[in-house]
Amino acid sequence: MREALSISITLILLMAAATVLCASCAAQAASxxxxxxxxxxxxxxxxxxxxxxxxxxxxxxxxxxxxxxxxxxxxxxxxxxxxxxxxxxxxxxxxxxxxxxxxxxxxxxxxxxxxxxxxxxxxxxxxxxxxxxxxxxxxxxxxxxxxxxxxxxxxxxxxxxxxxxKEFLAFHNSIMDLIAERTRSISSDQRTSLYLTGGGTTFGKDGGIEPYLSAVGAKSIGSELPGESSVTVDPEWVLDQDPQVIVHWITSSKIKPTPEPLIEVKESYSNDPVLNMTTAVKDGRVHVIGWCLFKGLRFSIGLLYWAKWCHPELFQDIDPEEYNREYVKKFLGIDLENVWAQ
Structure with a gap:
């Protein structure tokens, strides 16, 4: 009887010690x-x-x-x-x-x-x-x-x-792969000339924008300008470079459920007496995009827009907004209501 009681007490003490040890290990892991x-x-x-x-x-x-x-x-x-x-x-x-x-x-x-x-x-x-x-x-x-x-x-x-x-990067990379697949045959002399601006400025040669442009088969008209991301240029200079496409980015705080903020920016180019003479304006290839789709977390979707704007014939069956809609629903848990690009 005493032996059985002694064994029971020993087991209880061992279990208590194990519990303390596990709690200590858990605390150590947590910290x-x-x-x-x-x-x-x-x-x-x-x-x-x-x-x-x-x-x-x-x-x-x-x-x-x-x-x-x-x-x-x-x-x-x-x-x-x-x-x-x-x-x-x-x-x-x-x-x-x-x-x-x-x-x-x-x-x-x-x-x-x-x-x-x-x-x-x-x-x-x-x-x-x-x-x-x-x-x-x-x-x-x-x-x-x-x-x-x-x-x-x-x-x-x-x-x-x-x-x-990993799940988000799989989505991101699927878009980047789509762009790469459709633009891989574009030679350097076929790259679309692009004026990338936030209004009166563009990216200089040290702006780090080349990898984005290269991915979509485009070249910046400011690629040889000294400076980084806010190189001031005048309308006459832009006209002299005569870009095929203009992409104007706006802050994401201006993105609304209606396209009016984007349309207003596009109309400013048509109303400009100098810029309205560029090939981009005359051909109706002026586009506006929100910052998050430009250099933010969803830039792959933005690049899909750029690729379609620069090479519409290669992406005629692709609607970039559908990818933005999928992203917002899948990763933000909401329905897309805002207009991010025009």
Missing amino acids: ENITIIDSAGREVEIPYPANKVVLLTADNCELAVVLDARDKVVGVEKSAPGYAEIGEMFGKAANAGGSQEPDFEKIADLNPDVVLGYKSSLENGVADELKGMGIPFVVCECNRIQTFEKDVELMGRILGKEDNA
């Missing part, structure tokens, strides 16, 4: 730190997975929705409420200030596991300030074709949403 390489090539140690994040870019905010991680976002860039289609989704997230001038006091109150933002934040001291507060800063931009896939994978890993990131 595990990992070292990642961010988009700037920096080694950053962060908690994994991050459960509280502050996002200082529009594209990271949208990607959080795509990755089904909106509940982990405790703070967003101050313009987030105005983002087309996703702004209202961050109603519970705090205003963390601007991407280049964040509200450090608010971020300290939020006590996030990590803050994600632009590479430029390294240059203006944002990352150093956050480091002094004990908060890691990770460069993850999700808005450049050169590093896009790595950025999406990086944010998926940070948030513990690796499978969601």
Whole structure:
């Protein structure tokens, strides 16, 4: 009897010890730190997975929705409420200030596991300030074709949403593959000349836009101009270059359920006494597109628009809006109501 009782007590003690050990292991796993390489090539140690994040870019905010991680976002860039289609989704997230001038006091109150933002934040001291507060800063931009896939994978890993990131990239790459397949036979001398502008400016040779243009069989009329993304040009210069197509981008905050904002921009070219003499205007090949479809998270869909505008004969059976509609429904969980391109 005593032996049986002794065995029972021993088993109970062993089970209790195992329970404590498992709880300890679980706590250790929950607080595990990992070292990642961010988009700037920096080694950053962060908690994994991050459960509280502050996002200082529009594209990271949208990607959080795509990755089904909106509940982990405790703070967003101050313009987030105005983002087309996703702004209202961050109603519970705090205003963390601007991407280049964040509200450090608010971020300290939020006590996030990590803050994600632009590479430029390294240059203006944002990352150093956050480091002094004990908060890691990770460069993850999700808005450049050169590093896009790595950025999406990086944010998926940070948030513990690796499978969601893979699903989104599969959609993204299917569009990029479609474009590549249909434009691969376009020779350099067949590339459509394009004036890419936000109004009175264009991209210079250091603007990083060449990979986008190359993907759709186009060439920029500003490709030889010194400068980056805001090279000022006058209408006479544009006329002298005589682009075949004009693509004018507007901020996503101007995107509405009606096409009026886009039509207004298109009409400004027809009403301009100089620009209306360009081949693009005379042939009715002036187009307007929202920023998110230009260099934002959905740039593959934007490139599909560009490809069709530059080579309509190769994409006559393709409706880029249908891809945007699918994206919005599948990854944002809403129906497409806004007009993003015209």
